[in-house]
Amino acid sequence: MSNTNTPPGHRKRDTSQITGHEVLAGVVQVRQGSLKALLWQRARPPHPNRWALPGGRLGPDETVESSIRRQLAEKVDVRELTHVEQLAVFSSPGRVPDKRIVVTAFLGLIPCDTDPELPDDTAWHPVEALPETAFDHEEILLAGRERLRSKLSYTNIGFALAPPKFTVSELRDLYSAALGYRVSATNLQRVLSRRGALETTGETVAAGPSGGRPPALFRFTSRDLQITDRFAVLRPPG
Template sequence: MADFKVGVDNVIFSVDTVQNRLLVLLVMRQQEPFLNHWSLPGTLVRPGESLEDAAYRIMAEKIKVNNLYLEQLYTFGGPNRDPREAIDSYGVRYLSVSYFALVRFEEAELIADRMTGIAWYPVKQVPQLAFDHNEILAYGHRRLRNKLEYSPVAFEVLPEMFTLNDLYQLYATVLGDNFSDYSNFRARLLKLGFFMRYRN
């Protein structure tokens, strides 16, 4: 019977509204396996630590931000997702409970202490990542797009005062080519109840 080690990996998204790019935070691994490979920020869960606390700890170690949205994404536990499983004679399995976060790009300050590599990458230009992190990122990207369809999650990364065009640009950046035209956008938001229609 296998023992399990549980890690938490965060898919931290942000939207560069100036250049209309959806970004994800990547870190360079400082140890084997996958030494000097880009990966999602992650950690093993400490004894007595909850999964959510571990996810927030990753955030606090990598980025300073006042406003963020964080939710649990999925548990990845396929066999051989971690090469350490093949060399461990005791049958240890490594599970990853992933979270996805959305932060405001303009206020997010990356923490470079003890890190030789930490960077925002455009989602469309992400290289091959360590472990199964490309799969985790793709899953997180789908979740983010789906959340925009029915929830006001976008408001988490916009300033307190914003225009309808600001919101439209954010939706268009995240949803890409599948996004509806501007005229349908306002009606769609009203239907979802994100805005109220005012009459003079």
């Protein structure tokens, strides 16, 4: 006969609750000069009317990445992701009321020249001024923002926020919005060019009404994620 007694000082393990596995994505884009996140508004409990990250249950025949790409395409009509990466696993036992749900979270980036058509219950919200969110979704989203900010320092991940061609001023505005502070266009061009991440297209845009030298167009040398400087750190001025 097996011994079912619980050893002193130990809690008996509850095996009655099955652990579920979800995938969620913090999808961000620079829109109207600020970094914004894609959220949908819940209609049913728990947390009705709160805003949530897109995602859902992991299918039995899916990898976590194929699952999040499918769900973003099906649920919020987002197919134009230029970069997706696994962020972290969030497994706090109480993160979802009355259920045991482990989530694999992703960071997804959309270039600024893309405007996906969204369902009525889905909208873009400034990351700096989020509405009331469900569960631990704000924590997940802010972790994604910090991952993005970190990688802007030592990789070419800016390609995932930018259109195929851009002026240095336009790229400066994208970096400033993502980092949360003003970036020097001259320094940004110098650093990215020195690292081999940026090149001129040989084209210019039309000069403005005040005349002057037409701004040159640039592009990233690669639209795949690459480490360009392992020891670089971008910091706010001052």
